[in-house]
Amino acid sequence: MKDQSDLKIGTLAIHGGQEHDPSTGAVMPPIYQTSTYAQAAPGVHKGYEYSRTGNPTRHALEKSIASLEGGKYGLAFGSGLAAVDCVLKMLKPGDEIISTNDLYGGSYRQFTKIYQDFGLVFHFTAMDDAANVEKLVNDKTKLIWVETPTNPMMNVIDIEAMAKVAKQAGAMLVVDNTFATPILQRPIELGADIVLHSATKYLGGHSDVVLGLLTTADKDIAEKLYFIQNSAGGVCGPMDSFLTLRGIKTLDVRMERHCKNGKVVAEYLRNHPKVDKVYWPGFEDHPGHEVAKKQMSDFGGMISFVVKGGTFEDASKVVSNLNVFTLAESLGGVESLAGHPASMTHAAIPVEERMKTGVVDGLIRLSVGIEDADDLIADLNNALNQLG
Numbered sequence: 001m002k003d004q005s006d007l008k009i010g011t012l013a014i015h016g017g018q019e020h021d022p023s024t025g026a027v028m029p030p031i032y033q034t035s036t037y038a039q040a041a042p043g044v045h046k047g048y049e050y051s052r053t054g055n056p057t058r059h060a061l062e063k064s065i066a067s068l069e070g071g072k073y074g075l076a077f078g079s080g081l082a083a084v085d086c087v088l089k090m091l092k093p094g095d096e097i098i099s100t101n102d103l104y105g106g107s108y109r110q111f112t113k114i115y116q117d118f119g120l121v122f123h124f125t126a127m128d129d130a131a132n133v134e135k136l137v138n139d140k141t142k143l144i145w146v147e148t149p150t151n152p153m154m155n156v157i158d159i160e161a162m163a164k165v166a167k168q169a170g171a172m173l174v175v176d177n178t179f180a181t182p183i184l185q186r187p188i189e190l191g192a193d194i195v196l197h198s199a200t201k202y203l204g205g206h207s208d209v210v211l212g213l214l215t216t217a218d219k220d221i222a223e224k225l226y227f228i229q230n231s232a233g234g235v236c237g238p239m240d241s242f243l244t245l246r247g248i249k250t251l252d253v254r255m256e257r258h259c260k261n262g263k264v265v266a267e268y269l270r271n272h273p274k275v276d277k278v279y280w281p282g283f284e285d286h287p288g289h290e291v292a293k294k295q296m297s298d299f300g301g302m303i304s305f306v307v308k309g310g311t312f313e314d315a316s317k318v319v320s321n322l323n324v325f326t327l328a329e330s331l332g333g334v335e336s337l338a339g340h341p342a343s344m345t346h347a348a349i350p351v352e353e354r355m356k357t358g359v360v361d362g363l364i365r366l367s368v369g370i371e372d373a374d375d376l377i378a379d380l381n382n383a384l385n386q387l388g
Contacts, residue, residue, distance in 0.1 A: 016064050018060060058076050058237075075229050083213060094121070173193050178196070258301030264376075264377065301368040
């Protein structure tokens with residue numbers, strides 16, 4: 001499809017950036033399981049030389065994410081953290097990064113345990129108010145790093161407000177859009193310079209691939225990222241690219257069901273006597289609800305809640321007694337997952353730091369899948385009712 005400028009997001013999920021295979025007419029991009037490509041003469045080839053630098057299947061995925069996010073350039077990596085790594089390699093010792101204090105534990109670990117030792121300086125703050133970020137800006141600020149909604153506290157950060165701060169500072173704005181996906185939120189349209197995805201999650205959607213994606217509309221940024229991608233080599237393979245492309249085809253319809261089930265589960269939990277707090281941006285009294293309404297088309301299928309009592313033992317008992325929900329790392333698959341952030345996804349964050357942001361021992365994070373909502377409610381009800 002040549003002209004895709006007027007296509008809606010659900011159509012872009014299927015056709016965005018895609019063309020039928022020119023050699024065979026194959027509707028789905030083939031899996032080009034090759035490491036190298038024939039050249040007619042030195043430097044004379046059909047656009048590909050070596051699969052670390054470029055692979056047709058990976059290229060199809062990179063075009064897809066650029067189209068979905070309203071960018072112009074896409075890059076695919078072996079994991080979400082490999083994509084994070086690529087962005088940080090754009091910086092130099094002494095450069096400063098401002099990030100949310102409610103950050104995915106893997107990103108926090110990479111920031112503080114790897115890149116801090118190479119001379120990058122990180123500041124973590126609540127980003128519910130742009131003034132908190134403005135206070136930390138100085139002439140060394142090169143990057144503002146946003147997750148929204150955040151993992152796992154479901155805080156919502158105003159992307160437009162952060163974009164203004166970044167622009168005034170002469171810094172880049174990176175938005176991790178993993179929880180919302182481009183179906184619910186398009187950060188580039190709101191002023192972001194780079195959008196990041198752990199495509200392992202909703203984009204792949206079937207818990208069968210580990211992969212990361214970046215996209216940008218800025219040519220200069222893209223050229224720097226492509227250079228690092230090729231030089232550092234943290235790319236994904238063609239099979240993983242194919243699986244993620246296949247997942248993206250159904251992203252729009254899956255997100256509709258995730259959102260619908262998420263609303264049902266969030267409202268059920270809020271009314272359960274053995275649940276203390278529920279974090280979901282769809283609630284009108286959620287602190288970020290109005291911002292979420294402004295920048296998202298729906299509120300997603302990610303929910304966190306604290307059980308009454310709030311102890312590790314209480315949370316452990318609940319997640320261990322679930323049957324339809326699976327106790328496992330990750331999120332965004334068609335199946336519902338439950339996790340205990342304090343001991344799983346956020347174990348790398350010091351106890352005192354995670355407690356300050358609400359990641360307490362009694363917190364459970366749910367990735368609500370696309371099963372029948374009645375079965376999900378019955379499963380949660382059975383597990384919660386076993387608490388004393």
